[in-house]
Amino acid sequence: MHEIGQRIVSGKVKPGDVLPREETLAESLQVSRTALREALKVLSAKGLIESRTGVGARVLEKRHWNQLDADVLAWRCASMPTDDFVDKLVEMREVIEPAAVAAAARRRTAEHLAEIDSAYRAMDAAQTLDEWTAADLQFHDAVLHATGNELLQSLFSVIETALGTFFALSARTAANFKYSLPHHQKVLEAIRRRQPEVARKAMQALIADSQANLQQSRGRARARKKAGA
Amino acid sequence: MHEIGQRIVSGKVKPGDVLPREETLAESLQVSRTALREALKVLSAKGLIESRTGVGARVLEKRHWNQLDADVLAWRCASMPTDDFVDKLVEMREVIEPAAVAAAARRRTAEHLAEIDSAYRAMDAAQTLDEWTAADLQFHDAVLHATGNELLQSLFSVIETALGTFFALSARTAANFKYSLPHHQKVLEAIRRRQPEVARKAMQALIADSQANLQQSRGRARARKKAGA
DNA sequence: CCCGAGCTGTTTGTCATACAAATCGACTAT
DNA sequence: ATAGTCGATTTGTATGACAAACAGCTCGGG
Numbered sequence: 001m002h003e004i005g006q007r008i009v010s011g012k013v014k015p016g017d018v019l020p021r022e023e024t025l026a027e028s029l030q031v032s033r034t035a036l037r038e039a040l041k042v043l044s045a046k047g048l049i050e051s052r053t054g055v056g057a058r059v060l061e062k063r064h065w066n067q068l069d070a071d072v073l074a075w076r077c078a079s080m081p082t083d084d085f086v087d088k089l090v091e092m093r094e095v096i097e098p099a100a101v102a103a104a105a106r107r108r109t110a111e112h113l114a115e116i117d118s119a120y121r122a123m124d125a126a127q128t129l130d131e132w133t134a135a136d137l138q139f140h141d142a143v144l145h146a147t148g149n150e151l152l153q154s155l156f157s158v159i160e161t162a163l164g165t166f167f168a169l170s171a172r173t174a175a176n177f178k179y180s181l182p183h184h185q186k187v188l189e190a191i192r193r194r195q196p197e198v199a200r201k202a203m204q205a206l207i208a209d210s211q212a213n214l215q216q217s218r219g220r221a222r223a224r225k226k227a228g229a
Numbered sequence: 230m231h232e233i234g235q236r237i238v239s240g241k242v243k244p245g246d247v248l249p250r251e252e253t254l255a256e257s258l259q260v261s262r263t264a265l266r267e268a269l270k271v272l273s274a275k276g277l278i279e280s281r282t283g284v285g286a287r288v289l290e291k292r293h294w295n296q297l298d299a300d301v302l303a304w305r306c307a308s309m310p311t312d313d314f315v316d317k318l319v320e321m322r323e324v325i326e327p328a329a330v331a332a333a334a335r336r337r338t339a340e341h342l343a344e345i346d347s348a349y350r351a352m353d354a355a356q357t358l359d360e361w362t363a364a365d366l367q368f369h370d371a372v373l374h375a376t377g378n379e380l381l382q383s384l385f386s387v388i389e390t391a392l393g394t395f396f397a398l399s400a401r402t403a404a405n406f407k408y409s410l411p412h413h414q415k416v417l418e419a420i421r422r423r424q425p426e427v428a429r430k431a432m433q434a435l436i437a438d439s440q441a442n443l444q445q446s447r448g449r450a451r452a453r454k455k456a457g458a
Numbered sequence: 459c460c461c462g463a464g465c466t467g468t469t470t471g472t473c474a475t476a477c478a479a480a481t482c483g484a485c486t487a488t
Numbered sequence: 489a490t491a492g493t494c495g496a497t498t499t500g501t502a503t504g505a506c507a508a509a510c511a512g513c514t515c516g517g518g
Contacts, residue, residue: 021497021498021499022498022499023498031472031473032472032473032474033473033474034263034471034472034473034474035471035472035473037267037499037500038266038267038270038471041267041270041271042270042271042274044271045271045274045275045300046274051498051499051500052480052481052498052499053479053480053481053497053498053499053500054479054480054481054482054496054497054498054499055480055481055482055497055498055499056497056498056499057499062379063374063379063382065379065383066298066383067379067380067382067383068297068380068383068384069295071274088378088379088380089380091332091378091380091381092378092380092381094328095324095325095328095329095381096324099323099324099328100324103320145292149317149320149321150291150292150294150296150317151296151297151317151318151320151321151387152320152321152324153292153296154294154295154296154297155297158380250468250469250470251469251470252469260501260502261501261502261503262502262503263500263501263502263503264500264501264502266470266471267500280469280470280471281469281470281509281510282468282469282470282471282508282509282510283467283468283469283470283508283509283510283511284468284469284470284509284510284511285468285469285470286470
Protein backbone atom coordinates (compact mmCIF):
# COMPACT_ATOMS: atom_id res chain seq x y z
CA MET A 1 0.00 0.00 0.00
CA HIS A 2 2.74 2.44 0.93
CA GLU A 3 4.65 1.65 -2.23
CA ILE A 4 1.72 2.32 -4.56
CA GLY A 5 0.47 5.23 -2.45
CA GLN A 6 3.82 6.96 -2.70
CA ARG A 7 4.00 6.35 -6.41
CA ILE A 8 0.68 8.12 -6.82
CA VAL A 9 1.25 10.98 -4.39
CA SER A 10 4.77 11.65 -5.64
CA GLY A 11 3.46 11.92 -9.18
CA LYS A 12 5.21 8.90 -10.66
CA VAL A 13 1.78 7.91 -11.89
CA LYS A 14 -0.56 10.78 -12.67
CA PRO A 15 -4.33 11.19 -12.34
CA GLY A 16 -6.07 9.55 -15.27
CA ASP A 17 -3.45 6.82 -15.64
CA VAL A 18 -4.57 3.26 -15.14
CA LEU A 19 -2.44 0.93 -13.04
CA PRO A 20 -1.22 -2.38 -14.51
CA ARG A 21 -3.63 -5.22 -13.99
CA GLU A 22 -3.69 -6.75 -10.54
CA GLU A 23 -1.94 -9.94 -11.55
CA THR A 24 1.15 -8.21 -12.98
CA LEU A 25 1.21 -5.60 -10.23
CA ALA A 26 1.11 -8.34 -7.62
CA GLU A 27 3.95 -10.13 -9.35
CA SER A 28 6.10 -7.02 -9.64
CA LEU A 29 5.61 -6.30 -5.93
CA GLN A 30 6.26 -9.91 -4.96
CA VAL A 31 2.94 -10.37 -3.21
CA SER A 32 -0.20 -12.34 -3.91
CA ARG A 33 -3.18 -10.81 -5.65
CA THR A 34 -5.16 -11.11 -2.42
CA ALA A 35 -2.73 -8.94 -0.48
CA LEU A 36 -2.47 -6.47 -3.34
CA ARG A 37 -6.23 -6.16 -3.55
CA GLU A 38 -6.48 -5.33 0.15
CA ALA A 39 -3.96 -2.55 -0.44
CA LEU A 40 -5.84 -1.23 -3.48
CA LYS A 41 -9.06 -1.30 -1.50
CA VAL A 42 -7.52 0.93 1.16
CA LEU A 43 -6.10 3.32 -1.45
CA SER A 44 -9.57 3.41 -2.94
CA ALA A 45 -10.97 4.34 0.49
CA LYS A 46 -8.45 7.17 0.65
CA GLY A 47 -9.78 8.44 -2.67
CA LEU A 48 -6.55 7.91 -4.59
CA ILE A 49 -7.86 5.35 -7.08
CA GLU A 50 -11.09 3.92 -8.40
CA SER A 51 -11.39 0.33 -9.62
CA ARG A 52 -13.82 -0.65 -12.34
CA THR A 53 -14.35 -4.12 -13.65
CA GLY A 54 -13.04 -4.69 -17.12
CA VAL A 55 -11.08 -1.44 -17.11
CA GLY A 56 -8.64 -1.48 -14.22
CA ALA A 57 -7.70 0.86 -11.38
CA ARG A 58 -7.64 4.49 -12.49
CA VAL A 59 -5.81 7.15 -10.50
CA LEU A 60 -8.32 9.81 -9.49
CA GLU A 61 -7.72 13.55 -9.68
CA LYS A 62 -6.18 15.26 -6.66
CA ARG A 63 -9.54 16.82 -6.10
CA HIS A 64 -10.86 13.51 -4.79
CA TRP A 65 -7.90 12.58 -2.60
CA ASN A 66 -8.51 12.43 1.12
CA GLN A 67 -5.71 14.90 1.75
CA LEU A 68 -6.30 14.97 5.49
CA ASP A 69 -5.59 11.27 5.79
CA ALA A 70 -2.51 10.64 7.90
CA ASP A 71 -0.96 8.34 5.30
CA VAL A 72 -1.55 10.71 2.39
CA LEU A 73 -0.04 13.58 4.37
CA ALA A 74 2.95 11.42 5.28
CA TRP A 75 3.47 10.40 1.65
CA ARG A 76 3.36 14.01 0.55
CA CYS A 77 5.92 14.94 3.18
CA ALA A 78 8.13 12.05 2.19
CA SER A 79 8.09 12.90 -1.49
CA MET A 80 7.78 16.64 -1.74
CA PRO A 81 8.36 18.71 1.38
CA THR A 82 8.37 21.79 -0.81
CA ASP A 83 7.97 25.27 0.67
CA ASP A 84 4.59 25.42 -1.00
CA PHE A 85 3.27 22.40 0.87
CA VAL A 86 4.66 23.56 4.19
CA ASP A 87 2.89 26.89 3.69
CA LYS A 88 -0.37 25.04 3.25
CA LEU A 89 0.19 23.12 6.46
CA VAL A 90 0.87 26.39 8.27
CA GLU A 91 -2.29 27.88 6.82
CA MET A 92 -4.27 24.94 8.15
CA ARG A 93 -2.84 25.51 11.60
CA GLU A 94 -3.70 29.21 11.35
CA VAL A 95 -7.29 28.28 10.60
CA ILE A 96 -7.75 25.43 13.02
CA GLU A 97 -5.77 26.06 16.16
CA PRO A 98 -6.80 29.63 17.06
CA ALA A 99 -10.45 28.70 16.62
CA ALA A 100 -9.95 25.47 18.52
CA VAL A 101 -8.18 27.05 21.46
CA ALA A 102 -10.91 29.67 21.75
CA ALA A 103 -13.52 26.94 21.91
CA ALA A 104 -11.38 25.06 24.41
CA ALA A 105 -11.13 28.11 26.66
CA ARG A 106 -14.89 28.43 26.58
CA ARG A 107 -15.85 24.84 27.23
CA ARG A 108 -12.93 23.11 28.93
CA THR A 109 -13.61 20.85 31.90
CA ALA A 110 -11.25 20.33 34.82
CA GLU A 111 -10.10 17.05 33.28
CA HIS A 112 -9.28 18.71 29.96
CA LEU A 113 -7.29 21.40 31.71
CA ALA A 114 -5.38 18.77 33.67
CA GLU A 115 -4.53 17.03 30.42
CA ILE A 116 -3.16 20.20 28.86
CA ASP A 117 -1.34 21.13 32.05
CA SER A 118 0.23 17.70 32.19
CA ALA A 119 1.52 18.04 28.65
CA TYR A 120 2.86 21.49 29.44
CA ARG A 121 4.77 20.20 32.45
CA ALA A 122 6.19 17.40 30.32
CA MET A 123 7.42 20.02 27.85
CA ASP A 124 8.98 21.97 30.70
CA ALA A 125 10.70 18.86 32.05
CA ALA A 126 11.88 17.55 28.67
CA GLN A 127 15.57 16.72 28.55
CA THR A 128 15.89 15.54 24.97
CA LEU A 129 14.48 16.69 21.65
CA ASP A 130 12.42 13.51 21.37
CA GLU A 131 10.82 14.06 24.77
CA TRP A 132 10.04 17.64 23.81
CA THR A 133 8.51 16.63 20.50
CA ALA A 134 6.27 14.02 22.11
CA ALA A 135 5.11 16.45 24.79
CA ASP A 136 4.51 19.21 22.24
CA LEU A 137 2.29 16.94 20.16
CA GLN A 138 0.46 15.88 23.32
CA PHE A 139 -0.13 19.53 24.19
CA HIS A 140 -1.76 20.39 20.89
CA ASP A 141 -3.75 17.17 20.89
CA ALA A 142 -5.02 17.94 24.39
CA VAL A 143 -6.14 21.39 23.27
CA LEU A 144 -8.14 19.89 20.41
CA HIS A 145 -9.59 17.33 22.82
CA ALA A 146 -10.66 20.13 25.16
CA THR A 147 -12.89 21.61 22.47
CA GLY A 148 -15.23 18.69 23.04
CA ASN A 149 -15.64 18.47 19.28
CA GLU A 150 -14.23 15.21 17.97
CA LEU A 151 -14.43 16.50 14.41
CA LEU A 152 -11.91 19.16 15.31
CA GLN A 153 -9.77 16.61 17.08
CA SER A 154 -9.55 14.54 13.90
CA LEU A 155 -7.62 17.43 12.38
CA PHE A 156 -4.80 16.52 14.73
CA SER A 157 -3.22 14.44 11.97
CA VAL A 158 -2.65 17.70 10.11
CA ILE A 159 -1.05 19.43 13.09
CA GLU A 160 1.00 16.33 13.77
CA THR A 161 2.36 16.30 10.23
CA ALA A 162 2.95 20.04 10.28
CA LEU A 163 4.93 19.92 13.53
CA GLY A 164 6.81 16.83 12.39
CA THR A 165 7.84 18.51 9.14
CA PHE A 166 8.76 21.61 11.06
CA PHE A 167 11.03 19.68 13.40
CA ALA A 168 12.61 17.89 10.48
CA LEU A 169 13.32 21.09 8.58
CA SER A 170 14.57 23.24 11.42
CA ALA A 171 17.25 20.93 12.79
CA ARG A 172 16.99 22.30 16.29
CA THR A 173 19.70 21.73 18.84
CA ALA A 174 19.42 20.79 22.48
CA ALA A 175 20.22 24.39 23.39
CA ASN A 176 17.19 26.08 21.86
CA PHE A 177 14.49 23.50 21.36
CA LYS A 178 12.48 24.86 24.27
CA TYR A 179 12.26 28.38 22.94
CA SER A 180 8.49 28.26 22.43
CA LEU A 181 7.69 27.26 26.01
CA PRO A 182 6.57 30.77 27.06
CA HIS A 183 4.07 30.86 24.19
CA HIS A 184 2.64 27.56 25.31
CA GLN A 185 2.39 28.84 28.86
CA LYS A 186 0.34 31.82 27.73
CA VAL A 187 -2.02 29.51 25.88
CA LEU A 188 -2.34 27.27 28.92
CA GLU A 189 -3.06 30.17 31.26
CA ALA A 190 -5.70 31.65 28.97
CA ILE A 191 -7.46 28.29 28.85
CA ARG A 192 -7.20 27.97 32.63
CA ARG A 193 -8.79 31.39 33.07
CA ARG A 194 -11.41 30.72 30.41
CA GLN A 195 -10.43 33.68 28.23
CA PRO A 196 -11.25 32.66 24.64
CA GLU A 197 -9.95 35.77 22.90
CA VAL A 198 -6.74 35.87 24.92
CA ALA A 199 -6.19 32.21 24.11
CA ARG A 200 -6.82 32.84 20.42
CA LYS A 201 -4.28 35.67 20.32
CA ALA A 202 -1.72 33.60 22.22
CA MET A 203 -2.11 30.71 19.79
CA GLN A 204 -1.82 33.02 16.81
CA ALA A 205 1.41 34.37 18.29
CA LEU A 206 2.68 30.84 18.85
CA ILE A 207 2.05 29.84 15.25
CA ALA A 208 3.44 33.11 13.87
CA ASP A 209 6.59 32.60 15.90
CA SER A 210 6.84 29.02 14.72
CA GLN A 211 6.46 30.16 11.13
CA ALA A 212 9.10 32.88 11.54
CA ASN A 213 11.49 30.26 12.85
CA LEU A 214 10.72 28.15 9.82
CA GLN A 215 11.41 31.01 7.41
CA GLN A 216 14.76 31.50 9.12
CA SER A 217 15.60 27.83 8.64
CA ARG A 218 14.65 28.11 4.99
CA GLY A 219 16.93 31.11 4.62
CA ARG A 220 19.82 29.21 6.16
CA ALA A 221 19.09 26.18 4.01
CA ARG A 222 19.11 28.28 0.84
CA ALA A 223 22.31 30.01 1.90
CA ARG A 224 23.97 26.65 2.44
CA LYS A 225 22.71 25.41 -0.89
CA LYS A 226 23.98 28.53 -2.64
CA ALA A 227 27.36 28.30 -0.91
CA GLY A 228 27.63 24.67 -1.86
CA ALA A 229 26.74 25.30 -5.48
CA MET B 230 -18.18 -2.57 5.21
CA HIS B 231 -21.19 -0.33 5.63
CA GLU B 232 -22.93 -2.89 7.81
CA ILE B 233 -20.04 -3.28 10.24
CA GLY B 234 -19.14 0.42 10.07
CA GLN B 235 -22.66 1.39 11.08
CA ARG B 236 -22.68 -1.14 13.90
CA ILE B 237 -19.55 0.46 15.31
CA VAL B 238 -20.47 4.11 14.76
CA SER B 239 -24.02 3.65 16.05
CA GLY B 240 -22.68 2.10 19.24
CA LYS B 241 -24.05 -1.41 18.78
CA VAL B 242 -20.50 -2.56 19.43
CA LYS B 243 -18.46 -0.33 21.70
CA PRO B 244 -14.78 0.57 21.77
CA GLY B 245 -12.81 -2.21 23.43
CA ASP B 246 -15.12 -4.94 22.17
CA VAL B 247 -13.66 -7.54 19.84
CA LEU B 248 -15.57 -8.58 16.75
CA PRO B 249 -16.38 -12.25 16.14
CA ARG B 250 -13.69 -14.08 14.26
CA GLU B 251 -13.53 -13.51 10.54
CA GLU B 252 -14.91 -16.89 9.60
CA THR B 253 -18.11 -16.56 11.62
CA LEU B 254 -18.53 -12.89 10.71
CA ALA B 255 -18.21 -13.76 7.03
CA GLU B 256 -20.80 -16.48 7.44
CA SER B 257 -23.25 -14.25 9.29
CA LEU B 258 -22.95 -11.59 6.58
CA GLN B 259 -23.23 -14.16 3.78
CA VAL B 260 -19.92 -13.26 2.17
CA SER B 261 -16.59 -14.94 1.79
CA ARG B 262 -13.72 -14.31 4.16
CA THR B 263 -11.86 -12.59 1.29
CA ALA B 264 -14.56 -9.97 0.83
CA LEU B 265 -14.95 -9.53 4.57
CA ARG B 266 -11.24 -9.00 5.03
CA GLU B 267 -11.19 -6.26 2.41
CA ALA B 268 -13.98 -4.52 4.32
CA LEU B 269 -12.15 -4.88 7.64
CA LYS B 270 -9.00 -3.52 6.05
CA VAL B 271 -10.84 -0.38 4.98
CA LEU B 272 -12.44 0.04 8.41
CA SER B 273 -8.96 -0.32 9.85
CA ALA B 274 -7.74 2.45 7.52
CA LYS B 275 -10.56 4.63 8.81
CA GLY B 276 -9.29 4.05 12.34
CA LEU B 277 -12.40 2.24 13.55
CA ILE B 278 -10.78 -1.10 14.33
CA GLU B 279 -7.39 -2.68 14.81
CA SER B 280 -6.70 -6.29 13.90
CA ARG B 281 -4.12 -8.33 15.77
CA THR B 282 -3.20 -11.91 15.04
CA GLY B 283 -4.36 -14.38 17.61
CA VAL B 284 -6.69 -11.86 19.23
CA GLY B 285 -9.17 -10.58 16.68
CA ALA B 286 -10.37 -7.19 15.51
CA ARG B 287 -10.77 -4.77 18.40
CA VAL B 288 -12.93 -1.65 18.10
CA LEU B 289 -10.73 1.37 18.77
CA GLU B 290 -11.72 4.33 20.93
CA LYS B 291 -13.50 7.23 19.26
CA ARG B 292 -10.32 9.20 19.74
CA HIS B 293 -8.70 7.25 16.91
CA TRP B 294 -11.59 7.36 14.47
CA ASN B 295 -11.07 9.28 11.26
CA GLN B 296 -14.11 11.42 11.97
CA LEU B 297 -13.65 13.55 8.87
CA ASP B 298 -13.98 10.54 6.59
CA ALA B 299 -17.04 10.82 4.38
CA ASP B 300 -18.26 7.33 5.29
CA VAL B 301 -17.83 7.82 9.02
CA LEU B 302 -19.70 11.12 8.86
CA ALA B 303 -22.46 9.50 6.83
CA TRP B 304 -22.77 6.63 9.30
CA ARG B 305 -23.01 9.07 12.18
CA CYS B 306 -25.72 10.99 10.39
CA ALA B 307 -27.61 7.82 9.60
CA SER B 308 -27.54 6.54 13.17
CA MET B 309 -27.64 9.59 15.39
CA PRO B 310 -28.54 12.90 13.86
CA THR B 311 -28.80 14.32 17.36
CA ASP B 312 -28.81 18.06 18.01
CA ASP B 313 -25.41 17.63 19.61
CA PHE B 314 -23.82 16.26 16.45
CA VAL B 315 -25.44 18.87 14.22
CA ASP B 316 -24.02 21.57 16.49
CA LYS B 317 -20.56 20.14 15.97
CA LEU B 318 -21.02 20.19 12.21
CA VAL B 319 -22.11 23.82 12.42
CA GLU B 320 -19.08 24.64 14.54
CA MET B 321 -16.84 23.11 11.91
CA ARG B 322 -18.44 25.28 9.25
CA GLU B 323 -17.98 28.33 11.47
CA VAL B 324 -14.28 27.54 11.72
CA ILE B 325 -13.58 26.50 8.16
CA GLU B 326 -15.73 28.49 5.79
CA PRO B 327 -15.12 32.08 6.97
CA ALA B 328 -11.37 31.47 6.95
CA ALA B 329 -11.57 29.72 3.61
CA VAL B 330 -13.60 32.42 1.93
CA ALA B 331 -11.18 35.08 3.17
CA ALA B 332 -8.28 33.15 1.65
CA ALA B 333 -10.29 32.67 -1.53
CA ALA B 334 -10.94 36.41 -1.82
CA ARG B 335 -7.22 37.04 -1.45
CA ARG B 336 -5.92 34.48 -3.88
CA ARG B 337 -8.68 33.63 -6.34
CA THR B 338 -7.86 33.40 -10.04
CA ALA B 339 -10.22 34.26 -12.85
CA GLU B 340 -10.95 30.56 -13.35
CA HIS B 341 -11.84 30.08 -9.69
CA LEU B 342 -14.18 33.06 -9.79
CA ALA B 343 -15.84 31.69 -12.91
CA GLU B 344 -16.40 28.39 -11.13
CA ILE B 345 -18.06 30.08 -8.16
CA ASP B 346 -20.07 32.36 -10.41
CA SER B 347 -21.26 29.39 -12.42
CA ALA B 348 -22.46 27.65 -9.27
CA TYR B 349 -24.20 30.82 -8.14
CA ARG B 350 -26.04 31.13 -11.44
CA ALA B 351 -27.10 27.50 -11.17
CA MET B 352 -28.53 28.24 -7.73
CA ASP B 353 -30.38 31.21 -9.14
CA ALA B 354 -31.78 29.15 -11.99
CA ALA B 355 -32.70 26.13 -9.88
CA GLN B 356 -36.28 24.98 -10.37
CA THR B 357 -36.36 22.04 -7.98
CA LEU B 358 -34.98 21.37 -4.52
CA ASP B 359 -32.59 18.78 -5.92
CA GLU B 360 -31.17 21.23 -8.43
CA TRP B 361 -30.74 23.80 -5.70
CA THR B 362 -29.00 21.36 -3.39
CA ALA B 363 -26.54 20.28 -6.08
CA ALA B 364 -25.74 23.87 -6.99
CA ASP B 365 -25.37 24.88 -3.35
CA LEU B 366 -22.85 22.11 -2.74
CA GLN B 367 -21.02 23.11 -5.89
CA PHE B 368 -20.86 26.70 -4.68
CA HIS B 369 -19.24 25.83 -1.37
CA ASP B 370 -16.90 23.36 -3.03
CA ALA B 371 -15.82 25.99 -5.53
CA VAL B 372 -15.06 28.42 -2.69
CA LEU B 373 -12.83 25.86 -1.02
CA HIS B 374 -11.18 25.17 -4.37
CA ALA B 375 -10.49 28.86 -4.82
CA THR B 376 -8.36 28.93 -1.68
CA GLY B 377 -5.73 27.03 -3.66
CA ASN B 378 -5.18 24.88 -0.58
CA GLU B 379 -6.19 21.30 -1.28
CA LEU B 380 -6.01 20.49 2.44
CA LEU B 381 -8.84 22.94 3.00
CA GLN B 382 -10.75 21.49 0.09
CA SER B 383 -10.63 18.05 1.64
CA LEU B 384 -12.81 19.44 4.41
CA PHE B 385 -15.61 19.61 1.86
CA SER B 386 -16.86 16.24 3.03
CA VAL B 387 -17.72 17.92 6.32
CA ILE B 388 -19.59 20.79 4.67
CA GLU B 389 -21.31 18.32 2.38
CA THR B 390 -22.54 16.25 5.30
CA ALA B 391 -23.54 19.35 7.24
CA LEU B 392 -25.59 20.76 4.38
CA GLY B 393 -27.08 17.36 3.62
CA THR B 394 -28.19 16.91 7.22
CA PHE B 395 -29.51 20.44 7.23
CA PHE B 396 -31.61 19.85 4.14
CA ALA B 397 -32.92 16.60 5.58
CA LEU B 398 -33.92 18.18 8.87
CA SER B 399 -35.47 21.36 7.57
CA ALA B 400 -37.94 19.90 5.08
CA ARG B 401 -37.93 22.98 2.91
CA THR B 402 -40.63 23.62 0.39
CA ALA B 403 -40.36 24.80 -3.19
CA ALA B 404 -41.57 28.20 -2.02
CA ASN B 405 -38.71 29.08 0.28
CA PHE B 406 -35.73 26.93 -0.60
CA LYS B 407 -33.98 29.84 -2.28
CA TYR B 408 -34.12 32.12 0.74
CA SER B 409 -30.32 32.13 1.22
CA LEU B 410 -29.53 33.30 -2.32
CA PRO B 411 -28.83 36.91 -1.28
CA HIS B 412 -26.27 35.71 1.27
CA HIS B 413 -24.51 33.72 -1.41
CA GLN B 414 -24.53 36.71 -3.71
CA LYS B 415 -22.78 38.85 -1.09
CA VAL B 416 -20.12 36.17 -0.69
CA LEU B 417 -19.65 35.96 -4.45
CA GLU B 418 -19.34 39.73 -4.84
CA ALA B 419 -16.79 40.01 -2.04
CA ILE B 420 -14.67 37.33 -3.69
CA ARG B 421 -15.03 39.04 -7.06
CA ARG B 422 -13.83 42.34 -5.53
CA ARG B 423 -11.06 40.61 -3.57
CA GLN B 424 -12.28 41.82 -0.19
CA PRO B 425 -11.26 39.14 2.34
CA GLU B 426 -12.85 40.66 5.43
CA VAL B 427 -16.11 41.49 3.69
CA ALA B 428 -16.22 37.93 2.38
CA ARG B 429 -15.55 36.55 5.86
CA LYS B 430 -18.38 38.57 7.36
CA ALA B 431 -20.75 37.58 4.58
CA MET B 432 -19.97 33.91 5.08
CA GLN B 433 -20.43 34.23 8.84
CA ALA B 434 -23.81 35.79 8.19
CA LEU B 435 -24.72 33.00 5.80
CA ILE B 436 -23.86 30.31 8.33
CA ALA B 437 -25.55 32.15 11.18
CA ASP B 438 -28.70 32.47 9.12
CA SER B 439 -28.53 28.82 8.18
CA GLN B 440 -28.16 27.91 11.84
CA ALA B 441 -31.08 30.12 12.84
CA ASN B 442 -33.21 28.35 10.27
CA LEU B 443 -32.13 25.06 11.72
CA GLN B 444 -33.05 26.09 15.26
CA GLN B 445 -36.47 27.06 13.98
CA SER B 446 -36.92 23.64 12.39
CA ARG B 447 -35.92 22.03 15.65
CA GLY B 448 -38.48 24.12 17.50
CA ARG B 449 -41.19 23.06 15.08
CA ALA B 450 -40.10 19.42 15.33
CA ARG B 451 -40.24 19.51 19.11
CA ALA B 452 -43.62 21.21 19.04
CA ARG B 453 -44.97 18.51 16.73
CA LYS B 454 -43.53 15.82 18.94
CA LYS B 455 -45.07 17.39 22.02
CA ALA B 456 -48.45 17.74 20.33
CA GLY B 457 -48.33 14.14 19.17
CA ALA B 458 -47.42 12.80 22.63
C1' DC C 459 3.15 -19.69 47.56
C1' DC C 460 4.86 -16.89 43.76
C1' DC C 461 6.98 -16.40 39.33
C1' DG C 462 8.83 -17.21 34.86
C1' DA C 463 9.68 -20.24 30.71
C1' DG C 464 7.82 -23.03 27.39
C1' DC C 465 3.97 -25.16 25.08
C1' DT C 466 -0.39 -25.25 22.76
C1' DG C 467 -4.60 -23.67 20.77
C1' DT C 468 -6.70 -19.87 18.48
C1' DT C 469 -6.93 -16.18 15.21
C1' DT C 470 -5.22 -13.26 11.83
C1' DG C 471 -2.06 -12.84 7.62
C1' DT C 472 -0.85 -14.60 3.18
C1' DC C 473 -1.08 -17.41 -0.77
C1' DA C 474 -2.78 -20.13 -5.04
C1' DT C 475 -6.56 -21.26 -7.85
C1' DA C 476 -10.94 -21.10 -9.89
C1' DC C 477 -14.98 -18.99 -11.54
C1' DA C 478 -18.70 -15.19 -11.90
C1' DA C 479 -19.79 -10.46 -13.32
C1' DA C 480 -19.12 -6.42 -15.79
C1' DT C 481 -17.20 -3.64 -19.23
C1' DC C 482 -15.10 -2.29 -23.75
C1' DG C 483 -14.25 -2.86 -28.53
C1' DA C 484 -14.83 -5.00 -32.81
C1' DC C 485 -17.74 -7.20 -35.93
C1' DT C 486 -22.03 -8.06 -38.27
C1' DA C 487 -26.60 -7.60 -39.97
C1' DT C 488 -30.14 -4.53 -41.08
C1' DA D 489 -24.76 4.45 -40.90
C1' DT D 490 -26.39 2.39 -36.86
C1' DA D 491 -27.86 -0.82 -33.56
C1' DG D 492 -27.16 -5.13 -31.55
C1' DT D 493 -24.33 -9.00 -30.39
C1' DC D 494 -20.35 -11.60 -29.31
C1' DG D 495 -15.87 -12.24 -27.31
C1' DA D 496 -11.75 -10.85 -24.89
C1' DT D 497 -10.15 -8.60 -20.77
C1' DT D 498 -10.17 -7.31 -16.05
C1' DT D 499 -12.02 -6.83 -11.63
C1' DG D 500 -15.00 -9.11 -7.94
C1' DT D 501 -15.83 -13.10 -5.15
C1' DA D 502 -15.28 -17.60 -3.35
C1' DT D 503 -12.64 -21.61 -1.41
C1' DG D 504 -9.07 -24.21 0.72
C1' DA D 505 -4.70 -24.42 2.66
C1' DC D 506 -0.80 -23.03 5.37
C1' DA D 507 2.42 -19.68 7.92
C1' DA D 508 2.94 -16.38 11.73
C1' DA D 509 1.92 -14.39 15.97
C1' DC D 510 -0.23 -13.96 20.15
C1' DA D 511 -2.95 -15.31 24.81
C1' DG D 512 -3.47 -18.18 28.25
C1' DC D 513 -2.34 -22.36 30.43
C1' DT D 514 0.74 -25.68 32.38
C1' DC D 515 4.73 -27.04 34.52
C1' DG D 516 9.10 -26.52 36.80
C1' DG D 517 11.96 -23.85 39.87
C1' DG D 518 12.85 -20.71 43.65
